[in-house]
Structures are given as C-alpha cells and as structure tokens.
Amino acid sequence: MADVNTVVIVGHLTRDLNPSDEREFAYTPNGVARANVSVAVNTRQKNGEQWVDVANYFNVTIWGKSAENLKPYLTKGKQIAIEGNLRQDRWQDKETGKTRDKIYIVANNVQLLGGNQQRTGGNQGQGYQQPAPVQTQPSYQQQYQPNPAGVQGYSGDISDFPDEVPF
Secondary structure, three states: OOOOOOEEEEEEEOOOOOOOOOOOEEEOOOOOEEEEEEEEEEEEEEEOOEEEEEEEEEEEEEEHHHHHHHHHHOOOOOEEEEEEEEEEEEEEOOOOOOEEEEEEEEEEEEEEEOOOOOOOOOOOOOOOOOOOOEEOOOOHHHHOOOOHHHOOOOOOOHHHOOOOOOO
C-alpha cells in the first residue's frame, strides 16, 4: 500500500504577508515565487466545566503563481483553506551540533474564505471580490482518468464490478 501524506486545514492568517521580507515572500533563482504564512486553527477542549478555544499554529509555504496571485490577499485575520502535504526539513545546528527539524505544510490548493476578519474593516464594503480558488498542482480528480486510453470493458461506474473479487 502506498503512503499517504495529505493535510487539510481551515484557519485564519496570523499576520499580514510582508512582500519586502525575504523570509515571507521571495523568488528562487529560477524565478519561482514563494510565500510563507502562518495559519491559526482553533480547536475546542473542555477545561473543567468550560469549553475553551485552543489555538494551533501551522507554517504554510505557497509556491509559484499561487504565491504571486494571492500576495495582496494574504492579510492578518483572513480565513483560508489549505490542502497540501507535510514536509520536514532537517539540519545540523552549527553551534550545538544537534540535529534540528521543522515541519510545515506545502500548499497544493489554497482558497480564501469569507471576508477579512480584522476589526478595522479591511476590504469589507469596498467592492471587495474574493478571488477564485488557486490550485498549485492538478488535483487527484484531474490526474485520474477512469477509463485511460479507452480500455475496453470499463465504463468508470463502480456498479460494473463483479460481486466476487478473485483474491
């Protein structure tokens, strides 16, 4: 069986994307854009008799045209949906010699949700139009062809499978 590395989160951006900070937005030597954002995702936990919100913070990297197109919309408080995969970077700390690691999400699909959640009003009421979902790679549905190259005897409908499996 193949391994699976897929994550979906919906949360709010923790800060405005600063295009002048190379740690947040930059281009590779090949000219590919990269945006690093942080997303807060709240979960509810019971603490005694009360339910409390607990924030979890996730670093997300968006690549290519998606990073360029979304740059003006990546503002603090904006609700965002991310579908991607986990990536782990490991390196040797030069000062201590210890192995360090960082886990983050590499976005495959990014969708802006709702309006800006800032109390200052953001773009609300000023003719703001939400951009269409941005996809960085073809989705599974786009990659999968139920009847590749016209294979005979398969129509793509699950009801076509025999009742007994021969193994």
